[in-house]
Amino acid sequence: MHLTEQSKIYFIGIGGIAMSATAGIAKQMGFEVSGSDSKELYYPAKGVLTDEHIPYHIGYDANHVKNFSNTIFVASAGEDERNPEIAELRKNNVHIYSLSEMLRELFSDKLRIVVTGTHGKSTTTAMLGKALSEIDNSSFMTGAVLTDLNKNFHVGDGHYAVFEGDEYKALYDDPTPKFIQYEPDILLLTNLEFDHPDMFESLEDIKNELALLIHRMPDDGVIVYNSDNAELVKLVHESNLGSISFALDTDSDFTATEIQTTNDYTKFLVKRRGDFPSEEYKITAFGRINVYNALGPIALLRTLGFSIEQVQSGLDNYEGIKRRFEYIGQHSSGAKVFDDYAHHPTAVKETLATARLRFPDSKIWAIFEPHTFSRTEAVINEISESFIDANEVLISEIYPARERKTETSITGETVVKHISKHTPNVKLIQNKEEALQILNAELSKNDVVIIMAVGDFNTLAQKLTNTYAA
Template identity: 30%
Template sequence: MANLDPQLNSAPSKINHIHIMGICGTGMAALAGMLQSSGFTITGSDQNVYPPMSDFLADLGITVKSGYSKNNLEPRPDLVIVGNVITRKNEEAIHLAELAIPYLSFPQALSRFFINSRKSLVITGTHGKTTTCSILASALYHAELDPTFMIGGIVPEFGGNFRIGDGEYFVAEGDEYDTAFFDKKSKFLHYQPHIAVITSLEFDHADIFEDLQSIKRAFRKFVRLIPEDGLLIANFDDENVRDVISEARCNVQSYGLNSAYDWSLADVRRGESNLTSFTALQGGNHYSDIAIQLPGQHNCLNSLAVTAILHHIGVPSEKISSGLKAFSGVRRRQEIRGIEKGITVIDDFAHHPTAVRETLSALRMAYPDNRLVIVFEPRTNTSRRAIFQKDYVTAFDCSDVLCIREPVPLTNVAEDNQFSSAQLARDINETRERKAMAFNDTDAILSYLSTHLESGDIVAILSNGGFDNIHNRLIEILRNR
């Protein structure tokens, strides 16, 4: 077992070589790139070294060792950054403790090297963090404020998920998940928030949180971190969000659908050239007419939260509108992967029932006259539990056809507490005239789609993982059909 010395949980004054354990995670690879760009020599290790992250790191010239071993700490680094995929039983972590090398967690490193010297803008919430962060980073860039950011998704506009700028702002995606095996606090408690957004608050991450109340406690701690001269922008449509802001020391601005809020939406509509248009109201009065390239009311709300931040820091409304309109999206968020034989294949990250519902509603708005075929893979620790078994029944209401993959069972969860795709399909088919089907594997789904898809169909594939490369395989099948 790795018993790391708490006294060594800090960065030494002189650092040249930094080793990163768990380097192939999306955030860790981005951190590696940022640190290398800052002049440090970076090495790393991971159990799963494969594309696209292996190619990304290779292009940066970063040496990555496959598998964890005490030999990976030779030559001895000046600092080790430990990812939260690392456990106390990890051989490399045990040797790290034996060598008494200084160490940091991922969020500690992000804070130490990049947030300390900047003003932190933190986007938190159960849903919409990645998209809202990306919109904010893009809008700051277009407002010529030269932001630094790290985001949980690839932003095509920047060709990656991180950027180091010379401006005063750091845009951080505030994740409530735990930090590391030696620090069970939520990651966002390390991010020194000056301005923050809470987009939503629901139960999630069942592998680390017991219930909704334990998640609320983490958010209350986060809210208390915002200084008196800071700002919290809170989605007042969500009663759980309203519940956790009571101890805020800073100014709180509300946003949502109610015109009584500080910021609200009006007249959300599908505009020309697939733009979504809405009117932003401040205090119930007209502030600006805004058009975005993203479908759905939820993306209008994400853009409204960004509008509130930009207005607060002094960006003129015209620049806000033009910056929001310029943003073209995030990979794996309603991303069109290809169109073959008139069939559009879309990739999306949604897995929580609320995120699924909002994503499908947005797709229905964007494609009102098309058949919507949804392919869903329950893959997260939470979605593979029976916690949301009933909630998913109505989450897919906007679909015309639903294909659900049976999840890989969780080894540490009793059978009656596991999610069942077959049960979900039965429940959906009993409640409405929709075709819902469960499949044992990805090959069976592809076999069905290959013979049942028609020109004009919109196929949206929902998963937080690679889903056995189903997107490219389906496009290839359609191309050769």
């Protein structure tokens, strides 16, 4: 069944951040939307579904998907035929849409822009999406909640639709990465390093998927890419599509120079290739990593013909996203506490470099929860060098996520041993309570705490500033 104005849309696994956002987008576009999930929902999904008045079932049941007329079904990639709703639809040969297919259908009449890469996707997508929503009232969806919107999407009537391109599989029985199914007209590539060893055996495997994505783009498609990344340079040069490069360290179509940081913003110049005057931009974000995150959108927006003033106005519209060097508050000692999603070694290193840039004279505490055994083992040498800007480092045991620990699995103790070669003040902790005990006892007024976690330590920043900051 194809999407029509009369279609109803039912989301299986509606509680995910991307699924709930897609449901919210569909509802705002006028569709009748409902769904289901296995358990009670929490922020941000619950807020989106409540605000948009979208009904949903708690618990899966085959009866939920029976006798639906004119209904399109969308499923989370995490749901398979053990889910009775999926099993019922498969039994009756009903097509199940992936999230990326659904978004492509919803925005089939727009120029679709996909942002992908190893890291920086959410921030870059949010910066570009917010800028285009300000300039053109375009739509966007990213993988993190924007602090001013308190959600991760916007629906407008502009010419563009911007999506964060996830490299994970589209459905349980379709290994195609989601970013391919968006079928973008414009592709923005932030960087390329090895990650997700649970899905890809090598960097070459990731490059092959990106090459397939590029191959499927239209002949007039455009690639905007970070030319400081050698792997992206090789990938783009193998394509016949038009391309626009941006960089900080190498000559490119758009090169950022003279980066200056204050307590309130980062300012830099952008030199365009050719006989153009330098352009000055300002962002309320910090560190080289955020100059990269802004430079890709700047390069694209200027190439699309928007003025310097329009681009700066669009960047001014970006106020940050949750869990990306997000200031949570003060500990009772006066120490500043930040929360971050960083789990790839490069992201960890850049996050701590940003902290050191902003707080050059402070003692910086890094609390890091390694994510999955496979990733940690694959990048252990890179992780060991990621904490050089921290004074004190607390490492938890590895968060397994979807993996199972075995006798040969890498341990937190091994991570600590590797980090100690480069950063001496590193300690293994067993749980949040031990981290709280250490921090409550040792934090001082001018200290800065950066918590980087995607699992059990997610709430540590809030506990430090609220529950445990007596």
